[in-house]
Amino acid sequence: MDSSQKKGSQIPISPSPTPRSGDRLSKGSNDSSNNSNSKQQDKEKGVNVQVIVRCRPLNDGEMRVNTPTVISCNEQHREISAVQSIANKQIDKTFTFDKVFGPSSLQNDLFEQAVSPIVSEVLEGYNCTIFAYGQTGTGKTYTMEGGVVKAKSGEFPSDAGVIPRSVRGIFDKLEAQNAEYSMKVTFLELYNEEITDLLAPDELKSLEDKLRKPITLMEDGKKGVFVKGLEEEIVTTASEIYKILEKGSSKRRTAETLLNKQSSRSHSIFSITIHIKECTPEGEEMIKCGKLNLVDLAGSENISRSGARDNRAREAGEINKSLLTLGRVINALVEHSGHIPYRDSKLTRLLRDSLGGKTKTCVIATISPSIHCLEETLNTLDYAQRAKYIKNKPEVNRKMMKSTLIKDLYCEIDRLKQELYAAREKNGIYIPKDCFIQDEASKKAMSEKLERLEVELESRNRELAGLKDLCNLQKLLHVHLSDKLEKTQRLLDEKEHSFSDLEQHYKQANLAIQEKEHLIANLLKSENMLVYNAFELRSELESAAEDVSGLFSKLDRKNEMADGNKILLQRFHSQLTEQLEILHKTVSTSVTQEENRLNQMEQEVRSFVSAKIMTTRGLHECIERLKDVLGNGIGNMERVAGELKDKSQATFGKLNSQISTHSSEFENQGHLRTVEATRSISKISTNFFHNLNVHSDRLSKIMEESKTIQNQKLHDLQKNFEECAANEEKQLLIRIEEMLANANARKKKLVQDAVYTLQETNAERISILQKEVSSTEGFTHQMKDRWTFYLEDTENNYREDTTALESKRLAIEEDLQKQNEIVLSRFPSASSTALQDADVACKSLLSAVDCSLKLDHEACETICSLIAPCHLELRELNSGHHGITLDITENAENCLEKEYMVDKESCLTPRRRSIRVPSVACIEELRTPAFQELIWSWEAKPASNKQISEEGKQFSGAQEAQAQGIVRDCRVPLTTKN
Numbered sequence: 001m002d003s004s005q006k007k008g009s010q011i012p013i014s015p016s017p018t019p020r021s022g023d024r025l026s027k028g029s030n031d032s033s034n035n036s037n038s039k040q041q042d043k044e045k046g047v048n049v050q051v052i053v054r055c056r057p058l059n060d061g062e063m064r065v066n067t068p069t070v071i072s073c074n075e076q077h078r079e080i081s082a083v084q085s086i087a088n089k090q091i092d093k094t095f096t097f098d099k100v101f102g103p104s105s106l107q108n109d110l111f112e113q114a115v116s117p118i119v120s121e122v123l124e125g126y127n128c129t130i131f132a133y134g135q136t137g138t139g140k141t142y143t144m145e146g147g148v149v150k151a152k153s154g155e156f157p158s159d160a161g162v163i164p165r166s167v168r169g170i171f172d173k174l175e176a177q178n179a180e181y182s183m184k185v186t187f188l189e190l191y192n193e194e195i196t197d198l199l200a201p202d203e204l205k206s207l208e209d210k211l212r213k214p215i216t217l218m219e220d221g222k223k224g225v226f227v228k229g230l231e232e233e234i235v236t237t238a239s240e241i242y243k244i245l246e247k248g249s250s251k252r253r254t255a256e257t258l259l260n261k262q263s264s265r266s267h268s269i270f271s272i273t274i275h276i277k278e279c280t281p282e283g284e285e286m287i288k289c290g291k292l293n294l295v296d297l298a299g300s301e302n303i304s305r306s307g308a309r310d311n312r313a314r315e316a317g318e319i320n321k322s323l324l325t326l327g328r329v330i331n332a333l334v335e336h337s338g339h340i341p342y343r344d345s346k347l348t349r350l351l352r353d354s355l356g357g358k359t360k361t362c363v364i365a366t367i368s369p370s371i372h373c374l375e376e377t378l379n380t381l382d383y384a385q386r387a388k389y390i391k392n393k394p395e396v397n398r399k400m401m402k403s404t405l406i407k408d409l410y411c412e413i414d415r416l417k418q419e420l421y422a423a424r425e426k427n428g429i430y431i432p433k434d435c436f437i438q439d440e441a442s443k444k445a446m447s448e449k450l451e452r453l454e455v456e457l458e459s460r461n462r463e464l465a466g467l468k469d470l471c472n473l474q475k476l477l478h479v480h481l482s483d484k485l486e487k488t489q490r491l492l493d494e495k496e497h498s499f500s501d502l503e504q505h506y507k508q509a510n511l512a513i514q515e516k517e518h519l520i521a522n523l524l525k526s527e528n529m530l531v532y533n534a535f536e537l538r539s540e541l542e543s544a545a546e547d548v549s550g551l552f553s554k555l556d557r558k559n560e561m562a563d564g565n566k567i568l569l570q571r572f573h574s575q576l577t578e579q580l581e582i583l584h585k586t587v588s589t590s591v592t593q594e595e596n597r598l599n600q601m602e603q604e605v606r607s608f609v610s611a612k613i614m615t616t617r618g619l620h621e622c623i624e625r626l627k628d629v630l631g632n633g634i635g636n637m638e639r640v641a642g643e644l645k646d647k648s649q650a651t652f653g654k655l656n657s658q659i660s661t662h663s664s665e666f667e668n669q670g671h672l673r674t675v676e677a678t679r680s681i682s683k684i685s686t687n688f689f690h691n692l693n694v695h696s697d698r699l700s701k702i703m704e705e706s707k708t709i710q711n712q713k714l715h716d717l718q719k720n721f722e723e724c725a726a727n728e729e730k731q732l733l734i735r736i737e738e739m740l741a742n743a744n745a746r747k748k749k750l751v752q753d754a755v756y757t758l759q760e761t762n763a764e765r766i767s768i769l770q771k772e773v774s775s776t777e778g779f780t781h782q783m784k785d786r787w788t789f790y791l792e793d794t795e796n797n798y799r800e801d802t803t804a805l806e807s808k809r810l811a812i813e814e815d816l817q818k819q820n821e822i823v824l825s826r827f828p829s830a831s832s833t834a835l836q837d838a839d840v841a842c843k844s845l846l847s848a849v850d851c852s853l854k855l856d857h858e859a860c861e862t863i864c865s866l867i868a869p870c871h872l873e874l875r876e877l878n879s880g881h882h883g884i885t886l887d888i889t890e891n892a893e894n895c896l897e898k899e900y901m902v903d904k905e906s907c908l909t910p911r912r913r914s915i916r917v918p919s920v921a922c923i924e925e926l927r928t929p930a931f932q933e934l935i936w937s938w939e940a941k942p943a944s945n946k947q948i949s950e951e952g953k954q955f956s957g958a959q960e961a962q963a964q965g966i967v968r969d970c971r972v973p974l975t976t977k978n
């Protein structure tokens with residue numbers, strides 16, 4: 001015992017279990033008001049179990065084989081992350097706790113940061129529990145006990161764990177407070193649901209082992225859960241505790257497992273109960289009590305991994321069972337279940353007050369960083385995570401007055417003394433009366449219980465018999481099943497064999513699947529490209545369809561226009577033919593009329609000449625008769641001079657009147673008729689030429705109109721076409737632009753050529769027609785001029801003739817007068833002279849009449865000779881006109897039927913058809929569904945799946961078929977569409 005440990009004076013304590021809240025007093029507390037407030041809150045709301053996680057470093061063995069680590073600790077953020085790699089995917093799982101200690105953390109760090117405050121709370125009068133939980137070999141014992149403290153030398157190693165450090169801490173604090181205290185410790189072990197007192201003396205143990213009742217867990221309303229018969233060592237110094245610890249630890253059941261060379265196979269609870277004397281301001285002495293439970297649980301373990309067999313496996317099973325119950329209790333507490341299964345294991349019964357009770361609890365979860373322990377590490381972390389949510393309602397233990405405590409202790413001493421006395425005096429087993437009554441009562445209760453148990457045993461025996469029968473039956477069944485098992489084993493072997501084959505297939509299939517996945521990824525890429533292209537093509541197709549429909553509507557318009565032009569041409573052709581026919585008819589009528597008139601005129605002239613000849617003959621005859629009369633009458637002249645005179649005067653008068661009549665007749669009838677005829681001819685000719693002019697003008701006009709209409713239409717056609725072409729050119733897309741531009745250019749050139757040729761041909765024809773018309777006009781003008789000239793000439797001739805005739809008539813009259821005078825004056829002699837003169841005069845008259853007749857005849861001949869070329873000219877004109885008409889008809893036919901180009905049906909123009917542009921949704925539908933969907937669709941076919949599983953051997957083939965099936969399914973819409 002070192003001097004420092006002796007500082008504090010001790011008070012006697014009773015070996016009572018952890019006091020319950022009901023026994024506590026709240027008065028007399030020295031805590032400050034804040035402290036008491038927070039304590040009150042703790043009491044009301046509850047305080048969560050504090051959870052600390054400690055990760056140990058890799059051990060030598062693990063380091064040697066370079067075991068990968070999967071745990072990373074962030075002490076600052078109080079986080080622990082487990083990095084998991086599942087199917088090439090890294091999964092991080094992070095947990096947050098109250099404190100985290102990494103592999104490099106020191107024992108002292110953990111104590112100072114996590115345990116020291118708990119120790120202080122114990123000294124304040126709280127019950128506190130610290131327990132270490134974790135997989136086997138993760139450092140629970142290391143953390144709780146650590147390096148052994150040499151009690152003799154007092155050497156304190158750096159790896160000393162929580163228990164020795166707490167002990168030292170408690171003593172240090174008590175001494176610092178200079179408090180009066182008493183301290184007792186217990187150390188028990190729970191192994192296979194059996195409590196062992198690790199502080200029981202060894203010699204007693206061996207002797208009384210069989211006699212002694214096993215240490216039992218008791219429960220009553222006053223004490224709560226307590227361990228009856230447990231040795232309590234009263235300690236005064238830390239060294240004593242170290243010694244006890246060393247002793248107790250050495251007794252703990254340990255064994256070597258694959259995971260830990262010295263694995264604790266039991267749970268251990270080391271408890272320190274401290275009573276501290278306090279003085280109230282009133283000077284009253286109070287005793288406060290605190291308890292620290294330090295629990296080192298056995299490691300949870302994977303039996304197969306720890307290599308536990310037979311007893312070890314049973315041991316491990318028990319350990320795991322109690323830990324499982326601990327887990328269930330934690331879960332029930334966290335979930336606030338009505339029933340907390342504390343009673344399911346001794347461990348949970350022992351820890352009852354620490355879990356959901358009035359104790360302050362701290363859990364130290366220990367884990368390994370090794371990859372091989374990942375599963376257990378995650379379980380531990382889950383466990384610890386849940387424990388965080390357990391709420392305890394810690395209460396400071398009731399402080400007792402020293403006198404009360406002393407009184408209690410005295411009573412206890414008295415009881416013990418009486419027991420001792422009775423035992424000594426009666427030399428047998430004697431107990432005090434109270435104890436006897438109590439024992440009797442309990443005996444009675446026990447006998448009743450025994451009876452009950454016997455009845456129960458009987459029924460159990462019966463049950464056992466039944467079970468034995470059942471067992472026999474089961475044995476038979478077992479034999480039968482063993483046979484079956486053997487068969488099944490054989491089958492299993494076969495299956496295993498086939499399974500290994502299947503595995504190989506599976507591996508191959510996996511490889512194939514990977515390849516296919518790669519292929520699918522590529523296919524998806526290409527599918528995306530294809531869909532992108534499909535969208536582009538769709539838009540191209542849309543615009544091409546628009547262009548094509550535009551082109552077709554243009555073709556329709558062009559066809560409409562061509563049809564219109566065709567009708568126009570036909571109309572123009574028929575109009576031209578009609579007009580030409582009318583012209584032809586008019587010309588031929590005019591020519592016939594003119595010919596008729598010319599013939600009539602000729603006849604008139606001829607009849608006039610023959611009438612003149614007849615008249616002249618008559619005149620000749622008259623003159624001859626006159627001459628005869630004169631010849632016959634000369635003899636009688638004298639006789640009938642007077643008569644003759646009268647007669648001759650009368651005759652002269654008659655002759656005069658006859659001559660004047662004749663001349664007037666000639667003048668009035670013949671000449672006037674000639675002039676009139678000539679005038680009418682001239683008028684008719686003028687009219688004819690006028691008509692001809694009018695017709696030619698009309699023809700020109702028609703030609704002009706047709707030219708303008710044609711030009712206008714051609715211009716319109718050209719304009720429309722150019723506009724259309726320009727618009728369409730604009731609308732056409734770049735890709736088909738070249739093609740359409742070429743086609744357009746070709747068509748444009750074709751149409752332009754056709755238009756130019758048509759225009760040129762028309763212009764040529766029109767100029768020819770115009771030339772013809774102008775030549776006709778020139779010709780008619782010439783004819784008109786010539787006619788006018790002839791008319792004027794004829795009129796001049798007529799005037800000259802008339803004047804000459806008049807002068808001759810006057811001369812004849814003068815001569816006749818002279819002759820009359822001569823006859824009269826020289827009548828008898830003169831009668832012969834007169835006769836001679838008359839004869840001469842008659843002769844000259846005759847010659848004058850002949851001369852005039854000759855002149856008239858000549859004039860008539862001249863007129864006839866003039867009319868004859870008129871006939872010829874008329875015929876020429878008629879034939880010229882006919883030729884022109886023929887030319888016009890021919891040209892028009894050439895131009896309109898042969899040269900006028902119309903679109904010929906080549907039957908190569910594609911028919912108008914509606915282009916079906918696929919919708920965006922259609923294209924989208926073509927996409928392969930998402931891989932997950934495919935999986936679902938595959939999973940949605942249980943029949944086929946089942947078949948696949950049945951046909952295990954054809955696994956890869958079936959997989960491929962399935963994959964193909966999926967693809968087929970996916971492509972259905974495409975198939976339908978296509």
Ligand SMILES: Nc1ncnc2c1ncn2[C@@H]1O[C@H](COP(=O)(O)OP(=O)(O)OP(=O)(O)O)[C@@H](O)[C@H]1O
Pocket residue numbers: 055056057059103134135136137138139140141142143260262263264265297298299300366
């Ligand atoms: N934090 C640590 N630092 C250094 N070594 C440690 C640490 N934790 C554990 N060890 C070492 O690991 C080994 C196993 O530790 P320990 O016996 O304490 O594990 P355990 O959890 O108590 O195992 P079991 O449940 O089987 O009893 C010991 O050799 C110990 O020294």
